[in-house]
Amino acid sequence: MADTTNQLRVRLVTPERILADLMADAVELPAKSGYLEVLYGHAPLLAELGAGDVTLHGGVAGEQRFNVAWGFVEVLPERVTILADSALKPEEIDTALAQQKLEQGHKLWNEAGDDPAKYEHANDVIDKAEARLASAARKA
């Protein structure tokens, strides 16, 4: 292809701002059904993201990690755009808050009863908190 660098343009967009807009060799994404890695020239793809870490490999600034919670990604051959509800750098994570959220999630889960929607919501909260904690722990 015309672009000899074989790099992807990765953009991470949250409701509040465009958090990152940079070039990288590869991106790891926490899709809902498991992690996937995207390289230059990937086939177009739309996927929902679960809670987890987005990792950029081989960027100018080296490896970069962002913790995201529930989002949406569009992959095009030379571009990856991530819409995330929230995205944090590992050092920005408030572990106490995440712990608190985790407990709240467990509480919701216990109270969910037979309602599948509540159950789903509780699981969402738990996953999000666990991913945050894991991401913070990996940095330490």
Next chain:
Amino acid sequence: MANVLDLRRRIRSVKNTRQITKAMKMVSAARLRRAQERAISGRPYAQMLVSILESLRHRAEVYDPASGECRHPLLQTRPEKNVLLVIITGDKGFAGAFNANIVKAAFQFLDQHKESGIDIEAIGRKGRDLVRRRYPIVSYLEADAEEHDTPSSSPIRNRTAPIEVIGDHPGMLQELLFDRVDDLGRSISERYIHEEIDAAYVVYNEFKSVLAQRVVVEKILPIIEIGKPQIAASVEMELEERERLGEAALSAGVSPLQPDMAELDEEAKKFGTSEVDYIYEDPPEELFRRLLPRYVTTLLFHAMLESVAGEHAARMTAMDSATNNASDMIDSYTLIMNRVRQAKITNEIIEIVSGAAAL
């Protein structure tokens, strides 16, 4: 006539007031600038969400091809028997007619929808206080009122009045976090899906730029067309008000015009709409279902961001006027004071002269 000392004291006090209003104006101007930036930096996300939903809508066959029926509950329209009204005002006063205008628009809306049951969600302290004084707070048969926001138990609603206050969110505007707005947005979507409400409206101060503001009533549910705001009613600013805003913005060093966003918007519009066949990790229907409530949240979030910016702009203008008025007052008092002083001197000279003449 007042004596010189009195006048001097009064001038000093007005000067102090002017200092305060001036400081408040500068603070509001700084906050306005920040709020404006936030509103703008949130735009790409909203735009991308709109384009992806738009493109999914075609692929996901939201409308049943055979019967033309709508498959997603948030898109279905029903006769408006129960309506939710979200009122977004400011938390604080000293902002001119900002809060009053919004509340006025809200009451107008309530007047027009007398025949339906209305629930009110108040965001912002000023509006909440006013609304709570007028209408009863919602009551439930078994659970107490504080628990209504936890959807874990579904208490039976005990409607006593046609208009009731269903919830308020103190402090939501102070630190505007997407997470919190998301909770509210989700709960509104859920209420719509469970047919507790048949439509949802938001009253807020729309803020496109300092000079392009208006109070609008926007319908957020059901969604008729994605990406097109459904304005049910709007009150434009008066020309005079606009001029004042422009002057205040100029003197505080805030650009009154909207920054150019065309390029970013163009880019965002392309999101998810390429002319290629995407691989879908999840079925498009599923994606659409999960994304739609988020769209409702984004609408609310932006309404709040704009409202906050509008509040600061209104306060800045009000404080600019107050500063000008204080200056005028100081001028007129100084004039009076000088006159009184001169009169006194003239008097004294007359006394001396007539005293000398009498000798």
